[in-house]
Amino acid sequence: FDEEKHKKQVFFSSFLEWEKGKQPGHDAMIDPALILRRRPDIECTPLDDGAAVKFRDEIHVLNQTAAMILELCDGRRSVEEIAREMTVRFPEDGVGDAVHAFLGTLCDSGLVDEG
Numbered sequence: 001f002d003e004e005k006h007k008k009q010v011f012f013s014s015f016l017e018w019e020k021g022k023q024p025g026h027d028a029m030i031d032p033a034l035i036l037r038r039r040p041d042i043e044c045t046p047l048d049d050g051a052a053v054k055f056r057d058e059i060h061v062l063n064q065t066a067a068m069i070l071e072l073c074d075g076r077r078s079v080e081e082i083a084r085e086m087t088v089r090f091p092e093d094g095v096g097d098a099v100h101a102f103l104g105t106l107c108d109s110g111l112v113d114e115g
Contacts, residue, residue, distance in 0.1 A: 042054065
């Protein structure tokens, strides 16, 4: 990616920050049964500590946890299944709620849609 050409970078918080009450601004609860898929027109470039996702004229820089969640948005898993999978990987309190909130943020940003 040529970051100089892009107008905006969006950084998503880590799960540890979410657990400390700094969740992204998505307040509405997303339907747990909703099947989500990563948009086919986004470009993902792996980084040492996550991924850079190019969508339209924006670059979204995701940490490793956020990149894992985006990868699970494969058009086969529901919001609830993705949250459950991440809770298995990160068994701390509040992870399921943080995943739900982050999936809402991904939907709002347009990086994922209904599968």
